[in-house]
Amino acid sequence: MADQIERYIKRLLEQQEEGVVELRRNDLAKIFQCVPSQINYVLSTRFALEQGYLVESRRGGGGYIRIVKLQMEDDKELRKLIDKTSNNLISQQVGEGLIERLQEEGFLTRREAMLVKAIIRREALPLELPLRDMVRANILKAVLLTLTRDEFNQ
Amino acid sequence: MADQIERYIKRLLEQQEEGVVELRRNDLAKIFQCVPSQINYVLSTRFALEQGYLVESRRGGGGYIRIVKLQMEDDKELRKLIDKTSNNLISQQVGEGLIERLQEEGFLTRREAMLVKAIIRREALPLELPLRDMVRANILKAVLLTLTRDEFNQ
DNA sequence: GGTGAAAGGTCAAATAAAGTCAAAAAGTCA
DNA sequence: TGACTTTTTGACTTTATTTGACCTTTCACC
Known part of the structure; x- marks a missing residue:
């Protein structure tokens, strides 16, 4: 499950030029039929700074999670x-x-x-x-x- | 929604030389189809003194809300x-x-x-x-x- | 001066997200 | 199998926004 979600997000990132993707935690949880906190687990284990990703988010109405891929390979x-x-x-x-x-x-x-x-x-x-x-x-x-x-x- | 209203007001401020804009709370609420108090929410969370704005207003007939962008002139x-x-x-x-x-x-x-x-x-x-x-x-x-x-x- | 309509203001409840943390479950491997 | 790690789950927390009922100020008019 965690792997699936990871692949899904990485696919989104590749499609997006810019290396930035923005999503709703609840939507993603619904797509994969898992609890929302599962998303947090994936983010913290697969998209940490060390792995070259930056995650920003906002709570409340209109909230979101933004994942930025850092281009570390380039240099x-x-x-x-x-x-x-x-x-x-x-x-x-x-x-x-x-x-x-x-x-x-x-x-x-x-x-x-x-x-x-x-x-x-x-x-x-x-x-x-x-x-x-x-x-x-x-x-x-x-x-x-x-x-x-x-x-x-x- | 709140973000939209914020952007709208900031756009008005930029268009206006002077950095001052005056508007009607009810009109704005009608434009965005929200309750009037939504406007107050935006004003207090996005146009506070700390953020460099001054908000003045007047009630009653001919009432208005005036938003002034404060300039940080110098040191x-x-x-x-x-x-x-x-x-x-x-x-x-x-x-x-x-x-x-x-x-x-x-x-x-x-x-x-x-x-x-x-x-x-x-x-x-x-x-x-x-x-x-x-x-x-x-x-x-x-x-x-x-x-x-x-x-x-x- | 009193009154009512036309503004805008306040505040708290409802709703909409996302975050945290730890227990339970599942997987791994000697 | 037993110990250890990883993943899954859900109860609870925090933050942000939306909504509406009720309050206050101002003005025009009698």
């Missing part, structure tokens, strides 16, 4: 960086180095680099030490993943 | 936001609202807004709850401070 270099960043600790120094490199390679503009650098500074992350480097790594990973979004590069 | 407004952000907790929702507003006001580009939004997402900040909102507030403060830097805008 081996980014892919490698993302892997290195995962489950890692990153110091401010190393982080700044990474950002500068991204800027030099044209992934980030001067302003974007400034913003991200400001965000990963010690002063902006009021946390004790192993934690701070962990959060910094996660922030940088979020940045790298964003770089692989089609919409980001338009 | 003054940013400073105010920095103050509000300090020593505060900010949820993902509120944070996204703030970023969208900064984008609308031209302080952030579309890409910059995407980056910051990605960074303040729950998934990018693997922390327990009071802490997560605290770190998010600090990150947003760092962003606001960066916006006031001359080098950033040069």
Whole structure:
């Protein structure tokens, strides 16, 4: 069942240019005749960040679930960086180095680099030490993943 | 529905030079075939002061609703936001609202807004709850401070 | 000044989504 | 078979929107 739903969503994603698909949790549950929370299970096990997907949603009337496929294959270099960043600790120094490199390679503009650098500074992350480097790594990973979004590069 | 009404009003605001639009609650309700109080709902959730709008109205014969888009002229407004952000907790929702507003006001580009939004997402900040909102507030403060830097805008 | 119609305002209930979490069931494998 | 992992289910929670009954303000008119 979970596999079927996974395939279904992936098929939708392929059909859609853009790599974005938006759906109703309840509708999907009805199609597959399963409980709605089954959908959440599929999303969290098959469409997590690690697998190159981004899931956004909204509750209430007019609610939806949006699944975005990140284009990680396109760029081996980014892919490698993302892997290195995962489950890692990153110091401010190393982080700044990474950002500068991204800027030099044209992934980030001067302003974007400034913003991200400001965000990963010690002063902006009021946390004790192993934690701070962990959060910094996660922030940088979020940045790298964003770089692989089609919409980001338009 | 609420989204449609929101878009409609924003379109009117853009067409109008001045950033002011005046309308009749009942007329609008009739256009969208909804109850009049729906309009109030949209106004209070989408055109609040925090979102950069001022709503004035008058009852009785010849009554009206006037919506004014407030301009964030200069750093003054940013400073105010920095103050509000300090020593505060900010949820993902509120944070996204703030970023969208900064984008609308031209302080952030579309890409910059995407980056910051990605960074303040729950998934990018693997922390327990009071802490997560605290770190998010600090990150947003760092962003606001960066916006006031001359080098950033040069 | 009193009155009634014409606005708009408020608030709570009903409805419409989606999220969470843990127990039960099913599958896997030594 | 027994232990472990994955999947399925459903009760409960949270959030967002829609709707309607009732309230307040303003104005025109007598």
